[in-house]
Amino acid sequence: xxxxxxxxxxxxxxxxxxxxxxxxxxxxxxxxxxxxxxxxxxxxxxxxxxxxxxxxxxxxxxxxxxxxxxxxxxxxxxxxxxxxxxxxxxxxxxxxxxxxxxxxxxxxxxxxxxxxxxxxxxxxxxxxxxxxxxxxxxxxxxxxxxxxxxxxxxxxxxxxxxxxxxxxxxxxxxxxxxxxxxxxxxxxxxxxxxxxxxxxxxxxxxxxxxxxxxxxxxxxxxxxxxxxxxxxxxxxxxxxxxxxxxxxxxxxxxxxxxxxxxxxxxxxxxxxxxxxxxxxxxxxxxxxxxxxxxxxxxxxxxxxxxxxxxxxxxxxxxxxxxxxxxxxxxxxxxxxxxxxxxxxxxxxxxxxxxxxxxxxxxxxxxxxxxxxxxxxxxxxxxxxxxxxxxxxxxxxxxxxxx
Amino acid sequence: xxxxxxxxxxxxxxxxxxxxxxxxxxxxxxxxxxxxxxxxxxxxxxxxxxxxxxxxxxxxxxxxxxxxxxxxxxxxxxxxxxxxxxxxxxxxxxxxxxxxxxxxxxxxxxxxxxxxxxxxxxxxxxxxxxxxxxxxxxxxxxxxxxxxxxxxxxxxxxxxxxxxxxxxxxxxxxxxxxxxxxxxxxxxxxxxxxxxxxxxxxxxxxxxxxxxxxxxxxxxxxxxxxxxxxxxxxxxxxxxxxxxxxxxxxxxxxxxxxxxxxxxxxxxxxxxxxxxxxxxxxxxxxxxxxxxxxxxxxxxxxxxxxxxxxxxxxxxxxxxxxxxxxxxxxxxxxxxxxxxxxxxxxxxxxxxxxxxxxxxxxxxxxxxxxxxxxxxxxxxxxxxxxxxxxxxxxxxxxxxxx
Numbered sequence: 175x176x177x178x179x180x181x182x183x184x185x186x187x188x189x190x191x192x193x194x195x196x197x198x199x200x201x202x203x204x205x206x207x208x209x210x211x212x213x214x215x216x217x218x219x220x221x222x223x224x225x226x227x228x229x230x231x232x233x234x235x236x237x238x239x240x241x242x243x244x245x246x247x248x249x250x251x252x253x254x255x256x257x258x259x260x261x262x263x264x265x266x267x268x269x270x271x272x273x274x275x276x277x278x279x280x281x282x283x284x285x286x287x288x289x290x291x292x293x294x295x296x297x298x299x300x301x302x303x304x305x306x307x308x309x310x311x312x313x314x315x316x317x318x319x320x321x322x323x324x325x326x327x328x329x330x331x332x333x334x335x336x337x338x339x340x341x342x343x344x345x346x347x348x349x350x351x352x353x354x355x356x357x358x359x360x361x362x363x364x365x366x367x368x369x370x371x372x373x374x375x376x377x378x379x380x381x382x383x384x385x386x387x388x389x390x391x392x393x394x395x396x397x398x399x400x401x402x403x404x405x406x407x408x409x410x411x412x413x414x415x416x417x418x419x420x421x422x423x424x425x426x427x428x429x430x431x432x433x434x435x436x437x438x439x440x441x442x443x444x445x446x447x448x449x450x451x452x453x454x455x456x457x458x459x460x461x462x463x464x465x466x467x468x469x470x471x472x473x474x475x476x477x478x479x480x481x482x483x484x485x486x487x488x489x490x491x492x493x494x495x496x497x498x499x500x501x502x503x504x505x506x507x508x509x510x511x512x513x514x515x516x517x518x519x520x521x522x523x524x525x526x527x528x529x530x531x532x533x534x535x536x537x538x539x540x541x542x543x544x545x546x547x548x549x550x551x552x553x554x555x556x557x558x559x560x561x562x563x564x565x566x567x568x569x570x571x572x573x574x575x576x
Numbered sequence: 577x578x579x580x581x582x583x584x585x586x587x588x589x590x591x592x593x594x595x596x597x598x599x600x601x602x603x604x605x606x607x608x609x610x611x612x613x614x615x616x617x618x619x620x621x622x623x624x625x626x627x628x629x630x631x632x633x634x635x636x637x638x639x640x641x642x643x644x645x646x647x648x649x650x651x652x653x654x655x656x657x658x659x660x661x662x663x664x665x666x667x668x669x670x671x672x673x674x675x676x677x678x679x680x681x682x683x684x685x686x687x688x689x690x691x692x693x694x695x696x697x698x699x700x701x702x703x704x705x706x707x708x709x710x711x712x713x714x715x716x717x718x719x720x721x722x723x724x725x726x727x728x729x730x731x732x733x734x735x736x737x738x739x740x741x742x743x744x745x746x747x748x749x750x751x752x753x754x755x756x757x758x759x760x761x762x763x764x765x766x767x768x769x770x771x772x773x774x775x776x777x778x779x780x781x782x783x784x785x786x787x788x789x790x791x792x793x794x795x796x797x798x799x800x801x802x803x804x805x806x807x808x809x810x811x812x813x814x815x816x817x818x819x820x821x822x823x824x825x826x827x828x829x830x831x832x833x834x835x836x837x838x839x840x841x842x843x844x845x846x847x848x849x850x851x852x853x854x855x856x857x858x859x860x861x862x863x864x865x866x867x868x869x870x871x872x873x874x875x876x877x878x879x880x881x882x883x884x885x886x887x888x889x890x891x892x893x894x895x896x897x898x899x900x901x902x903x904x905x906x907x908x909x910x911x912x913x914x915x916x917x918x919x920x921x922x923x924x925x926x927x928x929x930x931x932x933x934x935x936x937x938x939x940x941x942x943x944x945x946x947x948x949x950x951x952x953x954x955x956x957x958x959x960x961x962x963x964x965x966x967x968x969x970x971x972x973x974x975x976x977x978x
Contacts (some may be wrong), residue, residue: 446844457592459599
């Protein structure tokens with residue numbers, strides 16, 4: 175009987191408790207023994223709750239109880255979660271978490287601390303909700319040379335982009351509806367500016383490189399500049415617009431970025447709609463494999479936390495190896511990344527655009543109706559693109575092509 | 577240093593050797609030790625091959641060598657693969673295989689034999705090529721109550737259906753091109769009649785139920801009756817036509833079938849095109865999670881075999897639990913499954929069809945041009961549908977709705 179404590183009785187934490195209750199028999203079968211929820215840490219009391227008696231307010235009750243083997247940190251944020259996790263690992267307790275901010279910021283050092291103390295630090299739920307992508311990367315696909323990981327990692331922005339596309343509604347209107355429905359936060363910055371996707375690709379990139387990819391080093395653009403006109407052009411081009419988070423291996427190390435991209439409809443990422451997430455992994459022998467599912471949601475995320483608890487119990491007394499060292503990864507600048515760009519300029523700048531971007535541009539139909547000139551550049555580097563863009567008198571917008 | 581033998585130096589077998597060679601460092605890192613290919617069993621010699629010296633013709637050389645820990649059976653077919661695998665397990669060697677025919681027919685007894693002998697029997701590569709779906713079912717998702725598994729499990733038929741849809745070419749023409757390109761066998765029956773998908777869903781259904789789902793008990797329809805007219809109607813209806821293999825939990829046990837289905841374009845399975853496979857798993861807490869990738873191909877399939885070898889080496893001296901007992905699963909008849917059906921009858925039978933299928937049918941546009949009447953029935957049971965269908969003077973075709 176393994177004893178478990180849950181830190182934070184909010185959405186994910188109460189989901190973890192719910193999975194442990196509802197699927198107790200399956201959890202026992204999978205872990206090889208029953209799991210007992212011994213404590214729930216929260217500032218609040220929960221009178222009348224089935225687990226009222228397990229609620230404690232002092233982390234030390236949990237840390238000082240030698241019976242507690244596994245701690246599920248589902249509080250979110252950096253502090254006090256970071257201190258609690260460190261103390262738990264130092265006291266020989268394994269930790270699993272859904273806390274993407276903390277894993278992106280301090281995951282590698284927490285993995286090393288777990289290793290030093292002969293326990294485990296797992297964080298499946300921090301990326302892609304219930305999708306078992308980290309365990310696959312760390313296990314079934316570990317013998318692959320992973321060349322690239324490309325994902326739609328934020329359900330809120332994907333919901334907004336899908337609605338803009340299908341209903342022709344402006345960003346601000348769709349955001350408002352998403353907020354009303356609870357799909358977007360009242361302060362939507364972390365989602366719409368790409369910060370959440372950035373933290374998740376930092377975690378995936380760290381696992382891919384085996385080092386620490388700092389999320390602050392990742393070039394990140396959100397979706398606030400994407401317009402309904404862009405979607406009309408995308409349809410003309412047989413493409414979809416998605417906020418992609420990507421990490422690619424190149425000759426210098428790794429390149430990673432978050433940005434809206436035009437992707438061909440044939441690409442399976444193009445048909446990932448609504449609040450769904452998807453992560454494509456390309457391995458040198460395997461080719462492409464894609465994982466798809468709800469990237470958030472109480473029970474799906476909680477299910478991934480419980481999968482980590484089970485893994486820890488199955489490997490009692492052993493550190494589960496996670497390919498992530500605290501050493502900083504070398505991240506290439508985006509300057510040398512080569513791609514095409516879709517650009518919209520005022521109609522009167524057609525000649526200027528042609529002069530600046532050369533003869534190899536492809537004109538996209540539909541510009542005149544919007545009093546603009548829309549085109550796709552030849553393959554050029556990000557740096558080259560930026561320099562040419564500066565030469566234009568004005569730009570209505572641009573989107574990268576995948 | 578774990579010693580490995582490969583049985584059958586054909587497509588998958590040579591792929592396994594290639595993965596072990598090309599990714600030796602990654603394989604060692606994942607397994608925690610290097611793997612050495614000690615033998616390749618084949619009837620042929622391979623003069624000039626890098627691994628010429630490892631080729632043997634007598635299985636007993638391998639079975640009698642106590643150094644060989646893991647055997648990769650990549651021969652395919654029932655015999656002699658079945659005898660070889662049994663002997664290996666009895667001699668305390670673990671076995672992993674890509675052989676779906678054998679796993680569907682005898683997997684559960686081989687798992688039990690492995691357990692009895694304290695070794696492992698794994699078969700990730702038998703379903704979905706390189707997609708790590710069995711390991712996920714058996715590991716990350718084992719604490720879920722899986723309600724249903726729905727998959728596009730055969731790349732050849734998916735390629736043919738995709739071509740028919742996108743190019744408007746008839747089944748027989750597309751099949752011929754697929755055969756020329758090597759995407760379809762010269763004898764295409766196993767693919768186009770659904771037998772291959774049937775074996776794969778039998779394996780998934782066995783893992784889902786924990787018992788033996790006999791593939792001979794699974795109702796199976798292939799794609800030979802799907803026409804280009806059907807695709808035109810499907811587009812009108814906002815749907816795609818896919819060969820689905822499914823297993824659902826119901827009050828009586830399990831229901832499983834293979835058949836072409838009309839599925840809404842919003843369903844992520846609808847946009848799985850070409851030779852790709854996808855498997856959707858629905859868990860009670862997790863909701864939907866889908867795995868997508870190439871369902872065949874030398875290196876992808878081989879990569880999954882190597883993942884099994886690594887798992888076995890990591891768990892040396894331990895039987896890796898696989899949820900599959902030899903006890904027969906109870907499979908419900910399809911008679912009680914309830915759904916809508918898309919039906920096409922000659923135009924002059926419109927009144928008869930309306931009389932037989934009642935007022936709740938939905939007429940689908942486009943029938944008159946084909947001198948026919950096309951409609952979708954209300955939700956009715958398979959048995960009810962079949963009985964009504966018999967009452968019609970003639971039927972041009974029908975497809976189930978998902």
